[in-house]
Amino acid sequence: MGLLGSETFNSLDDLFLHELEDIYDAENRLVKALPKMRDAATEPRLREAFDEHLRETEHQIERLDIVFKTLDKKPERDTCEAMKGLISEGQDMIDAKGDDHAKDAALIAAAQRVEHYEMAAYGTAHNLALRLGNQEAANQLKATLDEEKSADAKLNEIAESYVNTAAA
Numbered sequence: 001m002g003l004l005g006s007e008t009f010n011s012l013d014d015l016f017l018h019e020l021e022d023i024y025d026a027e028n029r030l031v032k033a034l035p036k037m038r039d040a041a042t043e044p045r046l047r048e049a050f051d052e053h054l055r056e057t058e059h060q061i062e063r064l065d066i067v068f069k070t071l072d073k074k075p076e077r078d079t080c081e082a083m084k085g086l087i088s089e090g091q092d093m094i095d096a097k098g099d100d101h102a103k104d105a106a107l108i109a110a111a112q113r114v115e116h117y118e119m120a121a122y123g124t125a126h127n128l129a130l131r132l133g134n135q136e137a138a139n140q141l142k143a144t145l146d147e148e149k150s151a152d153a154k155l156n157e158i159a160e161s162y163v164n165t166a167a168a
């Protein structure tokens, strides 16, 4: 939700549209941030994970386009202050100096915060779509929710199997 102006929610439809516009903004910001995360990472598997999630994120934006279409709405962005903040924290990790492994662990920490935020956002949006009886939207949102969960699990696995032990 933007800092200026307040929303009006007269129905769950209004809320659903708002949630979609917020996520749409968040994903578009993330598409710009992920290549920088990848370039800052050292561990090849981590770089590959960022690359893979960049491709997934581009596809997730296309899924949101489909969801907007089910509502007969043009995709619009409503500034996601939370994602702005998470990306700004990610930028701090990108700019950080020091040990490569510790830095990779820092990048993972920032990326997992993003994934958890997205899991919350898509979980809510998916529930709203179901409540509103919009099965097509629910299917699209569920597909992305599952992708965010596996991206998070993959980051966890990389952190546990390599980065954290190497940095310890």
Ligand SMILES: [Fe+2]
Binding pocket: 027, 057, 060, 118, 148
């Ligand atoms: Fe996403």
